[in-house]
Each structure stands twice: as structure tokens, then as C-alpha cells.
Amino acid sequence: MSHGNLREEKDCLNCGHFVEEKFCPHCGQENIQTRQPFHYLFSHFIEDFTHYDGQFWGTIKKLLFKPGQLTTTYLEGKRQKFVPPVKLYIFISFITFFLPNLLPSSNDKDAGQIDQTSLAKEQSNQIIKPIEELQKAGTLSENTVQTVKKELNIEKDSLAKETESRTTSRNKGISIDVANLEELDSITRLPENRKILFLKPALKKYVELKNKGLSNTEILKKTEETIIHTLPKAIFVYLPVFAFFLWLFHDKKKWWYFDHGIFTLHYFSFLLLSTLIFTIINRIYSFLPDYFIFNAVYTLTTIALFIYTSLYFFKAHRKTYGTKKSVSIINGILLFIVNFIGLISMLLILVYISIIMLH
Structure with missing residues (x-):
């Protein structure tokens, strides 16, 4: 354990009890000087880390490969060598839900491709607008404009569908198409739609998010x-x-x-x-x-x-x-x-x- 300089006094600075040897028998605090050499910070950290590291990996080994033995050992009172159950669960829970966010994923490539597709659509839309203006001014013919649109793979119908802010929900063959909360209320009152009434709060939130401009x-x-x-x-x-x-x-x-x-x-x-x-x-x-x-x-x-x-x-x-x-x-x-x-x-x-x- 620690190699800090011991105090000559025999009273525990933490609880005040008499300390006969190195550690207080009442609270367990080490009876060392409050001020130590600077290198003590690093040596103390290394000692604590290696102690916990050995304790942690020993616990993980038993947890993975010795089903039930860790619980049996703990209930028998042999607890010093292993991480306490609550601390173990909290730590594993943290790394389970936090670590995957740090790991790279091939899905990032797909996301990049999706972004590029969206960018291409936006750029194509920016090209179409001035061409349509030239058509209105009589500079370009209708055939020329249609040819450009086909080459860019953009049609007015598809653009209208992408910008349409309506919600479609399906449940057991029932199709509900709602554009606002009032329409949702009227539809859920229908007798044939009562079976999905419990979904109304979720559908309501969906419509609210769509009205805020969020895409699917x-x-x-x-x-x-x-x-x-x-x-x-x-x-x-x-x-x-x-x-x-x-x-x-x-x-x-x-x-x-x-x-x-x-x-x-x-x-x-x-x-x-x-x-x-x-x-x-x-x-x-x-x-x-x-x-x-x-x-x-x-x-x-x-x-x-x-x-x-x-x-x-x-x-x-x-x-x-x-x-x-x-x-x-x-x-x-x-x-x-x-x-x-x-x-x-x-x-x-x-x-x-x-x-x-x-x-």
C-alpha cells in the first residue's frame, strides 16, 4: 500500500480514535502526514490503480467464466478481493452504454453517402430554379427544360412528396393520414380506429415534430x-x-x-x-x-x-x-x-x- 510518512501522533485525523499501528481500527484511514513529497501523488495513484485493476479483472474473470461463484463468495463474506456488486454493476453499465459511442462504425460510411445524396438533390434543385425562370422569360423552350430535369433525375411530383408534411401511420391494416392535431383527434374518434387509441399520444408527438419541420x-x-x-x-x-x-x-x-x-x-x-x-x-x-x-x-x-x-x-x-x-x-x-x-x-x-x- 502507501509509503507515505507516518505521523508520530496516535490519534486518527479522520475520526479521532487511537491508532496503534498504521491504520485506524475504527475507520481504516492511514495515519500518515497530511503533507507529503510531490512524487507521493503519482506513487499513490499508481498503487491505487494497480490495486483496483487487479481487483477489477479478478472480478470480471469470475463473473464471465464462473457462473454463480462470485455471488457465493460474496455471500460467504469473502469480499475484499472483489469489486462490490453495486459498484460493479454501475461501472459495467456505464462502459456498456458509453463505449460503443466511441467505437467507429461502418454505418458512418452510409451516413456520409446519405449526406452526399441530400446535397446532390439540393444542388439539383438550385439548378432547376434558374432554368425555370429562363423558361418563363422565353429564353429556353419547354423541351430543353424537360431534358435537363430528366438528366438531373428530378421531377415535380417527387419533390412535392418530399416536402409534404403529412403523417401516415399503419396499424393492423388501418391507414391514418393526418396533417394536424385537429385531424388526428377527429380520426381517433371513429369507431374503427378505437383499437389504436392508446397510440394517440405518440401519434400526436409525431405530428408535432413533423409540423416543426423534422423529417422522418x-x-x-x-x-x-x-x-x-x-x-x-x-x-x-x-x-x-x-x-x-x-x-x-x-x-x-x-x-x-x-x-x-x-x-x-x-x-x-x-x-x-x-x-x-x-x-x-x-x-x-x-x-x-x-x-x-x-x-x-x-x-x-x-x-x-x-x-x-x-x-x-x-x-x-x-x-x-x-x-x-x-x-x-x-x-x-x-x-x-x-x-x-x-x-x-x-x-x-x-x-x-x-x-x-x-x-
Whole structure:
């Protein structure tokens, strides 16, 4: 640990208790001088980092390759060598949803192509306008103008459709075409459209965004960003619900709700970590050429990751709770079905609320 100069005084500067040796037995603070040499800042940082680094990678290793062992070890009281469950979940959650934004993606190329297409359309439109003015002045003939338009692949009908600010929503064969909020209200009052009445707030927000001048692509991008920002919230909110279902399926005297909470934090940390691994693999694959060997390796890797992720819960459950293999499988299947429905429902509700609050 630290090599800072120790104080001669035996009173803890943090809590005031008597310090017989190097660390306070009451609060754990090191009894060192408040002022140290300048190099102490760097040596202390390196010591703390390497200590946490070893603790972190040891935790990740057990979390990935020893299903349930990390939870069992923690509940036995052996906690010093591993990252605490809450800190582990928060850290993995952060890197899972933050790191992919820093990674390059082949989609950036597609975005560049889309921008170039939009720019080409805009430039073509700028060329057409002065040509039409020359036609009105009698300088150019109609045939000449039509020839130029065909060469630029621009037609008045297509331009009108692109600039038209109307919304089309489809649900089970029902087509709704609305241009403003008043028309939306009148349409949703019709008896044949009552089945989609619950979508009215989302449709209302869609019409408002269209009236502000946003394109379908921009609205879709905003919606995707909303889902990405909502997902970690939905997972975090669902943690105690998941632990509650575990509590229902196990002996209440033997297992406390706290125990189920530790299992839940470790299991969801694994799910987030596996999601991050899949994202990184997918990003790498997007840059690889379309060769059979690369496609085969990618397919086999994703299948293996999916199977391992699916079986992880059963292995972790059996290791933690010490149940028989058959009991663990039955409980695992029931818990998986119940929690899958619950998590998807909560995610849809939060996404729906987030869409309504788009601005």
C-alpha cells in the first residue's frame, strides 16, 4: 500500500480514535502526514490503480467464466478481493452504454453517402430554379427544360412528396393520414380506429415534430436515441423486480431478499458485459470484407455467445442456491419467462413515455 510518512501522533485525523499501528481500527484511514513529497501523488495513484485493476479483472474473470461463484463468495463474506456488486454493476453499465459511442462504425460510411445524396438533390434543385425562370422569360423552350430535369433525375411530383408534411401511420391494416392535431383527434374518434387509441399520444408527438419541420429520418434518429438512453434506466428500475421474483421462488427462511439482490446485480452485470462483447464483435465484423471465412467465424461466435448467455442463468442459479439440476432448470425456465415478459413490458412503457416527451 502507501509509503507515505507516518505521523508520530496516535490519534486518527479522520475520526479521532487511537491508532496503534498504521491504520485506524475504527475507520481504516492511514495515519500518515497530511503533507507529503510531490512524487507521493503519482506513487499513490499508481498503487491505487494497480490495486483496483487487479481487483477489477479478478472480478470480471469470475463473473464471465464462473457462473454463480462470485455471488457465493460474496455471500460467504469473502469480499475484499472483489469489486462490490453495486459498484460493479454501475461501472459495467456505464462502459456498456458509453463505449460503443466511441467505437467507429461502418454505418458512418452510409451516413456520409446519405449526406452526399441530400446535397446532390439540393444542388439539383438550385439548378432547376434558374432554368425555370429562363423558361418563363422565353429564353429556353419547354423541351430543353424537360431534358435537363430528366438528366438531373428530378421531377415535380417527387419533390412535392418530399416536402409534404403529412403523417401516415399503419396499424393492423388501418391507414391514418393526418396533417394536424385537429385531424388526428377527429380520426381517433371513429369507431374503427378505437383499437389504436392508446397510440394517440405518440401519434400526436409525431405530428408535432413533423409540423416543426423534422423529417422522418430525424424523428427516427431521435426515437433511437431515446430508446438507447431509456434502456439502462429500464434495466436499473427492473433490478428489484427481478430480485422479488427470485424471492418468491425460493425458501423465505433460508434466503433473504438481500441475497437475491446480490445475485441479481451479478447476473445483470454479466448480461450487460455480454451485450458489450457482442457490440464490439459486431463493430469489428462490420469492417471486415465479405468473405466466407469471416462470415462463418462471426456466425459461430455470435451463436456460441448467445448459447452461453442463455445457459449462464441456469449454471449461476444452481451454483448459488445449491438446488438440484432438474429443480434449477424448472425454476430457471419459469423465472426466465416471467422476467422476460416483465422486462419487455417495462421497457415498452418507458420508451413510450420517452417518445411522448420528445422535443
